[in-house]
Amino acid sequence: MxxxxxxxxxxxxxxxxxxxxxxxxxxxxxxxxxxxxxxNEGMKGLVVGHVLEREQHPNADKLNKCLVDVGEGEPVQIICGAPNVDKGQHVIVAKVGAVLPGNFKIKKAKLRGEESNGMICSLQELGVESKLVAKEFSEGIFVFPNEATVGDDALELLNRDDxxxxxxxxxxxxxxxxxxxxxxxxxxxxGKEVKLPKPEVSSISEKASEYISVTVDAPEDNPLYVAKVIKNVKVGPSPLWMQTRLMAAGVRPHNNVVDITNYILMEYGQPLHAFDYDRLGSKEIVVRRAHQGETITTLDDAKRTLTTDHLVITNGNEPVALAGVMGGANSEVETTTTTVLLESAYFVGAPIRKASKDHGLRSEASARYEKGVDPNRVRAAAERAAELLALYANGEVLEGSVEADALKVEPAVVSITLDKINGVLGTEISMDEVKNIFARLQFTTKVEGNEITVTVPTRRGDITIEEDLVEEVGRIYGYDYIPKTLPKGASTPGNLSDYQKKRRIVRRYLESAGLFQAVTYSLTNEGKASQFALDKREPVKLAMPMSEDRSVLRLSILPQLLEVVKYNSARQNDSIALYETGAVFLSTEQDKLPEEKEHLAAAITGLWYQHPWQGEKKAVDYYVLKGVLEGLLARLGLTGRVEFRQATVEGMHPGRTADLLLDKERIGFVGQIHPNVQKELDLKDTYVFELSLKALLEAEIAPLQYESIPRYPSITRDIALVVNKEVVAGQLSDIIAKAGGSLLKEVSVFDLYEGDRMEEGKKSIAFSLRYFDPEKTLTDEEVTKAHEKVLDALKDQAGAVLRG
Missing domain, CATH: 3.30.56.10 (Phenylalanyl-tRNA Synthetase; Chain B, domain 1)
Structure with a gap:
C-alpha cells in the first residue's frame, strides 16, 4: 500500500x-x-510554461521550435521533440539550471543550429513510471489544464512535493x-482524531428505483448490493489533484468517472464499479453464479469462459461484470456516456479469489475483497462517489439508492482481564491506560472489575480473540517500553548431532575437492521420477500439483542435477562440478506419508584442471570421480569397508559404472552417463554418483587409532599377471590382500595391457605390493615366502600366471 x-x-x-x-x-x-x-528528491527549477508559438524546426523533421512564456518577462525559445506539443498549451518547463532525476542538469544548448533555453518535460522525465501516466500523455509531454498559472512551481501543482x-x-x-x-x-x-469525509449529495427529484431494480440470487456470496444512478454526466479528465493522488497510490488515471471510482477505492478501501446505464441493455441488475460455459468479454478485451464457481453481475440475461474482479466491455463507460449506474457491493472473499485465480486477473478490487472489506463502508463509499461525480463530472444524482440487503454483520465483542494482558506482555499497565489505548483505536469498551470488554469495529475484522487484544495493547503501548528480561530456567548449550557433524564433513570435503553445492526441486515429473533410483518404488503423486513438471516427489537427485548441468552447459560453462545433499521420497502404505531418505549425488563434466601456460589439460573421467569418492570415504573412516563392483545401471554407461557396497550392502553407484542420455541432454562426457548419505553417515566406525612412523624399511614387489579378460582387477586385489598376510600392507594397480602380443582372450594387469614389518627389517626369505603364497593363491583362485 x-x-x-x-x-x-x-x-x-x-x-x-x-x-x-x-x-x-x-x-x-x-x-x-x-x-x-x-x-521531488534532487529536482529543482521546474515551472509552468505557456507555449506562445510552435513551428517546425527548419533543420529537423521531428523537432519543434517553441516560444514559451515561463513567467520571467521575455519568453524563451525551447526546442522540443514531443509529437503532442502545440501552441496554447500549459506545460512543464525545466529552466536553464534546473535539475531532473539522476542529477540531469539543464543547460543552454543548440539543437540542429537552433538555440534551446530549457526543456519541455514529460511526466516520465520527472520520475513518474510510464505505467502510471495517462494514455494521452504516455508518448509525449504533459499538458496542464488551462487554469494553471504561468511561472508557478510545477512540482507543487503535480503534487511531486510529496x-x-x-x-x-x-x-x-x-x-x-x-x-x-x-x-x-x-x-x-x-493520539490524534480522525477527520472523516462527510459526503453532501444533492439529488434531483427523480428516483433511482425508477431506473433500475436489483436482485441477488446468490445472497451467500453477495449479501449487500447498492446501486445509484447519476444522469447527465460529462466524461472528461479528472481534476489534476485527483490524478496526481492516484498516481502517487500506484493507479493510472483514465477519465473522471473511472478515476472517481478508483479514488474511492484508495480512500475507503471499498471497490466500486461504474456501468454505462444506456449500454446495460435492461433496467435490472441480477447477481448470480455463472452458468457452466457462459462467456464474458472483460474490459481488457479478453473473452473468458465461466464456471458455476464464478459470481457475475448480469442485466438479467448476460453477464456485464465478473463480480469483484473486472467489468465487462459491453457496459464500459466511454466518452459518450451520459448516465452512470454506480455499483457498491459487499462480496464474500472466496468466490472472488476463485475467479481472480482462474482467470489470472489480480486487480486492486479483487485483492481487497479477498482479504475482506468493511461492510459498514459500502453505503458511505457510494455516497462519497456520487458527491464527486456531481462535483467533477457535472452529474445529477437521482434520489435514493436501490439495494438488495441480506447482510447481517455484528461487531466482534471480546473480553479479557487486565492480568492476562500484563501477564503476556510482562508489563504493569493500568486499566486506565488500557482503556485509553482502545479509545485511541476507536474501540468501544466496558470495564467490570478486572475485566474489560471490547466491541471491535467492523473495519478491524482481524480481531476476534483475546490474544488479538493483547497485541493491540502491546503495539500501541510501544514494544520499546516492554521490560526486557532474561529467560528463566536451566539452559542447555546447542550442539550438533554426530549425523550433522558428518554431514558438514561431507559438504566441506566435496567443496574443498572443487565441487559446488546445488539445491534442486524435490518435485519432478513422472518420466524423471524413477530415473537412477536406488530404491525402485511407485512415485508419490501430489494431490494438487503446480504443473505436470512438478507433479511427483523424486526418487533420485540425479535427474534434476543433470538438468542443472545442462542449463550451465547451454550457457558456455563447459567445466562443471556439482554436488547436492537432499531427500528422496519413498512411498510406503496407501494414504501414508512417504519415507524420506537423505542422498548424496554429484555430477562432473569438462576439464578437471588445466595449466594454459604449460599447455596441460586434464579432462574428467571415471577415475577422477572415483578418487573423489575414495577420499570422502577415507575422511569418514570407511576405507576398506566400501567395495567398488562393476555393475549395470539403467541410464549409465555399461562398461564404466560400478556399484558401491558398504559391508556387502549396495548403497549407491558411480560412473559415466550413458551416451544416449548424454546426447538427449546435449552433454559432453559426464560422470556422476549417487549414494545413500543416510547409510554412509549412520555406519558405525571404529575409534580412531594412530600408528607410529615406521622405523624399518619396506620392500616392494611388482607383478604382471596374465588372466582371462573377464577377470576384474578388484577380484585379483582381494585375493592378493587375503593371501599376503600381515606383512602385506598395500596393493595397487599400476598397468593394464591388452595389445597385439597378448594371447586372444587374455589381458595383463600389473600390481605393486608393499611388504612391511613394524618390528624389524624384513629379509628376502620372509618376503619371498609371503610373495609365493600370493602367487599360488592367484593361480588357484583366478587362473593367473606371471607374465613372461
Missing part, C-alpha cells in the same frame, strides 16, 4: 511529524514501512488497504 503523506494530512493532523518520523512510528507499531520515497510511505502489509491488516484505514492507524499511534 502506497500512502501519500500530503493526502494523509487531510484525515489526521501530522504537524510536527515528518514523513520519516511517521514511518518509524508506524513500523514500531507493527506495520513495516518498507521505504519512504521523496518524489513523500510516499510504502507499507508492507500482512494479510490480516486489510483495514490499512485504504487511506482511511491508515488514518485510523496513524491517529491511534499519534
Amino acid at each position: 502506497f500512502v501519500s503523506y500530503k493526502w494523509l494530512q487531510e484525515y489526521v493532523d501530522l504537524s510536527g511529524v515528518t514523513a520519516s518520523e511517521l514511518a518509524d512510528k508506524i513500523t514500531k507499531s507493527g506495520i513495516e514501512v518498507e521505504g519512504v520515497e521523496i518524489l 513523500q510516499i510511505l510504502e507499507l508492507g502489509l500482512t494479510p490480516n491488516r486489510a483495514d490499512c488497504l485504504s487511506m482511511l484505514g491508515v488514518a485510523y492507524e496513524v491517529a491511534a499511534i499519534l
